[in-house]
Amino acid sequence: MSCTIDIEAGRNHAPAERAARRAGLHRDTTTRAAYRTLHAGFLAGRRPGRTLITTTAWPDLNLAARDLPRIRDGLTRLCRGALGLPATTRVPPRRTQLADSLDRARLYWVDDDFTNMAEAAAAELPAVTVARDLAPCDDGLLIWSRPIAPRGIAAASWSRHGDTTWIVLYRTIGGGLRDEAMQALRDDAGWLAPTRDQTLQAGQRLDDGRRHPVSPLLTTWLLIAQGAAEAEPAAIDKNTRKKYERLKRPLPDVRIVHIRTRHTADAGGSRTATNRAYTSRVWVTGHWRDQPYGPGRALRRPVYIHPHLRGPKDAEIKLSTTVRILGSHGSNDPQDDDRA
Template identity: 45%
Template sequence: MTTGNTTGDASARRFACRTCASPLNRHAEWPSGIVSFEHPIWQRADHPPVPVPADAVEATYVCDFCSDAKILFVYATAHRVQLHVDTGQGTYVRDYGTRWSACFECAEYVESRNLHGLLDRILTHGMAFAPEAHEHLSVVLEQVLATLDPGRELAVSGRWEPHPLPAPTLPKVRDRLAALIAGGDALPFGLGQPATRTALANSLTTTRLYWVDDEFTDLTRNAAQVMPRMAFAPGDLPAAHGFAAWSQPVDARRRCVAASWSSHGDAVQIIGYRSIGDGLPPAAVQRLRAEVGWLIPAFSVVLRPGQPVTAAHPAAAPVTTWRLIRQRLAETAPARVDRSVRKSYQRLGRPEPEISLVRIRGTRNASSATRHHGSIAAVDRDYRWWVTPRWRHQRYGPGRTLRDWIVVRPHLRGPQDKPIKATTTVRVLGKLPPRPAADTPAASR
């Protein structure tokens, strides 16, 4: 067992170990009130605790019941759960706080107030407890289940392995996400405000769907990691309201596999999502899909015109995706929709959903094993590279007797079957240089 994720006054603050980032249990001697901290029993620590506020380090949270890292919900009790322990030499108080993180399977026992089921799961799936600790554990669990406040909130600290979404399932995933947003669970990142969640749920039901293939996902991830400082412009958006899923995670830290955006005047709200369900038994996965779905929020930000976005920004991946699409590096094609989803939409009288498959626009290949520039032969490259957008002074008109500056859009060069060189991706994220004046001499023709 670990202490709950408490917030508020100093006595309720959550502490973690500076050395290992593990949350710490808070003990208070009785009657002196002297406070001390210990590592939880699931943490086999080889060092003394160094307590600091939990928000000062990236604390490693686990289920407060069975110690599973796949946290999904947080529950609150009406008062602090405490256990008085007599050591024979004195008494101290184990203070477990008021907030309790739970994995999905423990949450089912908590929801049903099933003390024996919860105790059995802890003893089976959690850390091994000494027999004399079983009674203490039962006392703590009884307090938790007897004093639970109504409701629950989605956790933001669970360590679920990312599980990308197949393109044909996107309409079903989006609809379940809209139901989750509109439902009764408390949402993180300020999304729980009634006006916010209503507007978000409504936009999700009609949003345009995009699925980004492997190659374009790699391009996005590489570009987002090195993207220069860019100012957001509403014109970057491929649609006013959209939902995009990548074939692989694009954000290693937040493990995002999808993002949605909704426009409100000139501002756009962007929400990143991480997947849930990976690692659960099949029966539990089915219940999870029906109750929660496939995704939960990983971040939420609002961008306004001119606001800078860098590689460290939470929305770097979706903003990069928009910019690459706007630069005409992508082409879209209809993606297949799951048959069961189509039939479900027909039964409800809804129009058949459409999914846009996003992929890299066709590559310009070298015409032979060697390419010539002047008299120098360039050997075939073992990679593809992005050519920077530029202006070219080109002939046009009758008999090609006239000349004018035309834009050459960014494009790939190199052998079709070779990987894209990541370091060249940043070149195509910038803006096109100003168009040269009509009388500007061409450097090359």
């Protein structure tokens, strides 16, 4: 981005000097002249227009809930602007359609605990049959509190029409830039760049859910659908309110998604649904289970069972070689807040 700013400002030698410094060769007059010659040839062969490169090794950014309205607006500005997008997704020919969907989108920000749970559950996601109502709304933009490893996915948007849902995945851009370059990038391209997209059909079966490109989003949707999450309206900051009022736009609908407080402890605490007696408390690791639903409970969808302690609440915890850190989703029993 710094090179773009220099070139557009007429400082054509600056990128060559920067390249020589990064190579540790800036004190060699002959080498610096060679760098300038190479850059001059590049500049002479430039074609009109610019394309956003989405493979740059940007450092990750953590995006805050309060920033969602301007992040969404930056993305719609990118879709409707002149900056080219690489042909690695179906976004370029559908960028106006994406921008219109984002204008209608409900905005979700997923907090740290829920992001951690979604990442862990996505790594074990079983086969999934796509239901028409799997997504929580027709148009949405969802941002996790941090990029989901190992894909580095920071956000996802979707647009549902009938039985078809188009999903676009995004990464953050601009991390580590200095102020001038950062502001230029934000004005030009915003905070997010599309890296992958996928179309899902109602009734489609994804046999290996954990390996599917959109598994983090599918997992988040499933957790929301099973009631593991609460989505509370987020306060809109004063500057955003004034901007939207000035433009006569309705205020954005921003939801903060967090783990629902659970009250599912068994009164006796000593027997399971299979009537198995426990004399100590044992760890149950997080896992997926098929749950019947729909007419006559004939359909199935995966439900994630949180890691929790099972057994009488006053009994000793059975020792294991596994270390676990309990957060707000560490136990199904609100009294099971045991920390070493």
